[in-house]
Amino acid sequence: MDSYVYIITALLPLAASMLVFQTNPYHALVIRGVLGAISALVYAILGAADVALTEALVGTLLAITLYAVAVRSSLVLRLGVLKDDFLAIEQDADQDHTNHLKQKLANLRVLFEKYHLRVELVPYLDHADLHHALINKEVHVIYTQSDAKAGYTGDSFYLNTRLQRIHEILNADPSLTSVLVDINALNPKEVCL
Amino acid sequence: MLNLVLMAMIVALLIPLYQAWRDEDIWQTMLALASVSAKSAVMILLVSILRDDWMIGIVGVIILSVGNAGFMLLAHILKRMGDS
Numbered sequence: 001m002d003s004y005v006y007i008i009t010a011l012l013p014l015a016a017s018m019l020v021f022q023t024n025p026y027h028a029l030v031i032r033g034v035l036g037a038i039s040a041l042v043y044a045i046l047g048a049a050d051v052a053l054t055e056a057l058v059g060t061l062l063a064i065t066l067y068a069v070a071v072r073s074s075l076v077l078r079l080g081v082l083k084d085d086f087l088a089i090e091q092d093a094d095q096d097h098t099n100h101l102k103q104k105l106a107n108l109r110v111l112f113e114k115y116h117l118r119v120e121l122v123p124y125l126d127h128a129d130l131h132h133a134l135i136n137k138e139v140h141v142i143y144t145q146s147d148a149k150a151g152y153t154g155d156s157f158y159l160n161t162r163l164q165r166i167h168e169i170l171n172a173d174p175s176l177t178s179v180l181v182d183i184n185a186l187n188p189k190e191v192c193l
Numbered sequence: 194m195l196n197l198v199l200m201a202m203i204v205a206l207l208i209p210l211y212q213a214w215r216d217e218d219i220w221q222t223m224l225a226l227a228s229v230s231a232k233s234a235v236m237i238l239l240v241s242i243l244r245d246d247w248m249i250g251i252v253g254v255i256i257l258s259v260g261n262a263g264f265m266l267l268a269h270i271l272k273r274m275g276d277s
Contacts, residue, residue, distance in 0.1 A: 004199050018214050026271065030222040033267065034213055034229045040256055041233035045240050049252045056256045061263045068270045118274065
């Protein structure tokens with residue numbers, strides 16, 4: 001057998017180990033494409049043209065598309081915000097309150113970037129709707145201004161979350177204040193009142 | 194002679210692999226994927242000429258032409274991830 005066959009075959013474990021040791025899911029997705037291309041090459045050179053064609057069409061094209069959709073929809077942190085604030089952020093309004101909010105949002109994005117999570121804003125009409133969404137598990141985190149909760153001193157912006165792990169991550173950052181809400185202990189009707 | 198060309202192509206294939214392994218911008222990794230995919234398809238074509246085997250050649254042509262569609266899909270999903 002020709003010597004180039006051995007060299008090309010050696011590329012397959014190389015690409016596979018690159019994929020295994022990749023921690024970022026989006027990079028892993030692209031490297032899965034590289035692995036697919038190289039394995040199609042190896043299969044074709046070893047004489048299995050049909051296997052190479054299946055690997056390229058199904059293994060790479062379809063698997064990557066499905067995996068990309070899965071990664072995109074699962075690695076996301078849904079943050080509930082008020083509709084007015086959401087519109088102000090979207091329209092890039094230059095107010096003290098909006099700038100403060102944007103600053104906090106940028107901090108949040110940087111913090112969750114480390115965990116490969118995307119922060120997605122979900123608008124709600126008022127505070128009651130926000131709490132409802134948190135309890136109904138529509139969002140992971142909501143933010144509240146301190147005037148909604150009497151007697152709270154310190155930063156006016158704090159986050160409510162229902163997940164222990166996200167609470168730990170948020171509390172590790174000194175610029176963010178987080179409150180863990182135990183949704184099992186709360187009755188949705190009580191919050192409405 | 195064609196064996197030497199194939200060896201040079203294998204060495205050239207290592208360059209985008211190294212680029213994909215260096216963890217930086219996602220778009221750099223995408224470029225590396227495009228490069229690896231196109232290079233491997235051309236290598237399949239070269240081997241098919243080397244062995245005078247048309248079955249492998251057709252597979253190379255299909256992989257070369259279908260690969261671009263896959264990049265478009267993947268790039269669109271990654272772009273929408275960056276927008277939101």
